[in-house]
Amino acid sequence: MTLVFSIYLLILTIITLNGIVRFNKLTVPFKVLTVLMLITLISEITSRILVARIRNSSPPYHILVILEFAATAFIYSRLITGWRLHKLVLLSIIPFTILSVANTLFVQNFLSFPSLPIMLSYIIFIAFALILFIQMLDSPKEITIFKQSVFWFNSAILIYSVTVPICFGVLNYMTRHHLNNALLGDLLLYFTLIYYLTIGYAIHIDKKQGNRHISGVYNE
8 A cells, every 4th residue: 555545545534534523513415425435435445455355446446436426416416406407416326327337247347447437427527516616606605605615525526527537538548558657647646635635625614504504505
């Protein structure tokens, strides 16, 4: 296990513990996000155990990609306004799950990294994030945007979902052409650390305020 990956696990642990400690103060979307961080942490630890035993870390990610999509879609369904959009976001979980299971059964088995459903999830997350940003711009709130947990969460999702597929595409190109891709791989890992730190910050500043979300995007 590399030092950077150990730092990554430490960050996930701190984020999860902070979310658990503040759980009752969090709004519903960020309670779900905290649970997702716990699931991610367990998945990553499991992947390291599998690497040590069978020299393959892929199996947990076939399950994680489905759980991550379902949790993220649920979060966005609570943040995006409009009944039709709310329903559409939730319903997206069903076809995504079916496609992910089919991918595992027929295309990328448990011992292969499920890159196809992961890339698909990023594309859909970009759409979710853009819709939410448009709604936030249409209905600005009194609280400064930098103190809104939803802003930090949505920014992290959008930037990460755009950047990672591009990095993977370049990595694949460099690998096929036998180019040194170590630097890009390291940059992707560091960017992942920044992504989770931002998610952790969003969880840290999120709180209920009466019966309304502090960001004002979703009324509980």
